Amino acid sequence: MNKRIRDYGIKIGEFPTGKLNKITDVEGVTVGHSTVDTENNKTGVTVLIPTKENIFVKNLVAASYIINGFGKTAGLVQIDELGTLESIIGFTNTLNLGKVHDGIVDYTIGRCRDENVEITSFNPVVAECNDSFLNNIVDRVVEKENVLSAIANATEDFEEGDVGAGKGMSCHELKGGIGSASRVIELDGESYTTGVMVLSNYGLMEDLTLDGKKVGRELKKIIDAESREEEGSIIIVVATDLPVTSRQLKRLCKRAVVGLGRVGSNINNGSGDIVIGFSTGNIIDKNDDENFRQIKSIRDDKLNLFFKGVAEATEEAILNSMVGANKVVGYKNHVRHSLKDYIDKIK
Numbered sequence: 001m002n003k004r005i006r007d008y009g010i011k012i013g014e015f016p017t018g019k020l021n022k023i024t025d026v027e028g029v030t031v032g033h034s035t036v037d038t039e040n041n042k043t044g045v046t047v048l049i050p051t052k053e054n055i056f057v058k059n060l061v062a063a064s065y066i067i068n069g070f071g072k073t074a075g076l077v078q079i080d081e082l083g084t085l086e087s088i089i090g091f092t093n094t095l096n097l098g099k100v101h102d103g104i105v106d107y108t109i110g111r112c113r114d115e116n117v118e119i120t121s122f123n124p125v126v127a128e129c130n131d132s133f134l135n136n137i138v139d140r141v142v143e144k145e146n147v148l149s150a151i152a153n154a155t156e157d158f159e160e161g162d163v164g165a166g167k168g169m170s171c172h173e174l175k176g177g178i179g180s181a182s183r184v185i186e187l188d189g190e191s192y193t194t195g196v197m198v199l200s201n202y203g204l205m206e207d208l209t210l211d212g213k214k215v216g217r218e219l220k221k222i223i224d225a226e227s228r229e230e231e232g233s234i235i236i237v238v239a240t241d242l243p244v245t246s247r248q249l250k251r252l253c254k255r256a257v258v259g260l261g262r263v264g265s266n267i268n269n270g271s272g273d274i275v276i277g278f279s280t281g282n283i284i285d286k287n288d289d290e291n292f293r294q295i296k297s298i299r300d301d302k303l304n305l306f307f308k309g310v311a312e313a314t315e316e317a318i319l320n321s322m323v324g325a326n327k328v329v330g331y332k333n334h335v336r337h338s339l340k341d342y343i344d345k346i347k
Helices: 075-080 094-113 145-153 216-222 245-255 257-261 304-323
Strands: 030-036 041-048 060-070 090-091 125-127 175-188 190-201 233-240 272-285
Touching: 030 145, 030 175, 041 094, 041 145, 060 075, 060 145, 060 245, 060 257, 075 272, 090 094, 094 125, 125 190, 125 233, 125 272, 175 304, 190 216, 190 304, 233 245, 233 257, 233 304, 245 257, 245 272, 257 304
Parallel strands: 090 125, 233 272
Antiparallel strands: 030 041, 041 090, 060 272, 175 190, 190 233
16 A cells, blocks of 8 residues: 555645555445556446445435536436435546446346345446546446456555556646545544545646645646646545435535635636435435434534545645655656655655
8 A cells, every 4th residue: 555645744634544544444335446447448336336226226415516517427317316326436537437337237136136226327427627638538448347446456445546546636736636534533422424535637736735835836846746727626535424314425525625615726617526425324224114214414513523534634635635645647648756756855
């Protein structure tokens, strides 16, 4: 495993982290990758599995929040309408979204058949960022086999940085990709975990901020980065075991914006900045034929600590996505340097 931001002596926020300081500290969550790494193709797929159960049968409370809508994520309409998640979540590049969508459909049909579960409709969730700076995106090299491999490889202590969907992503004109963090908050003698995972692919170097210090301008004096007009995206997933309603979960998702801004995002016109949230604190079992369901939820006026936790975890997850990544030379010899190679000079 590569070093993470705390290994450089930089501690983000005040709350304690979970055991791994990753989204998988929320019990039942696993993450897997499949990476395509050739001379012209730097891309892949990452899959987040929210529960060990068949999520098509045992749905989770869910929500989404669109920070800026220049994105192509699939599955959010039904999440916003019903407030539930019935799919594992896939991440890939823009032009491979449909192929990953198909892979998740095939996987889910297969699992349901194995468990004698009837399936005639399904809402797959797939998110994307555009990795065409480092990847010849029109080759569309991610296949069903990559999706199934990522699912099979899913684990709690997953890799970060330039792996899976993160292989070709850029962040603040440095290398971006997959990053994660978690926070543990106590309430009424119980501990609740909130985790964040990001696919980072946005921003200008000059705006990069490290734990409150604007380091981007210093970096520009050191690194001759290949600049382009600021565009790009970030996908943020917020997972928690806190019992919440879909409305409350959307409120948690909104606080990811705070962490994103702390690292230096200006949320520009061409950004697909999208947050997906789910809670394992309430299970919506499709086999339950009762006319009414009871949902446990926290009081709204007790959410403030959890708002802060989401902001902290989002900030740290983005930084982990950057220091966890290696320098990548990609398509047309485009280069993205790693923050880890320069952090000791600027921190």
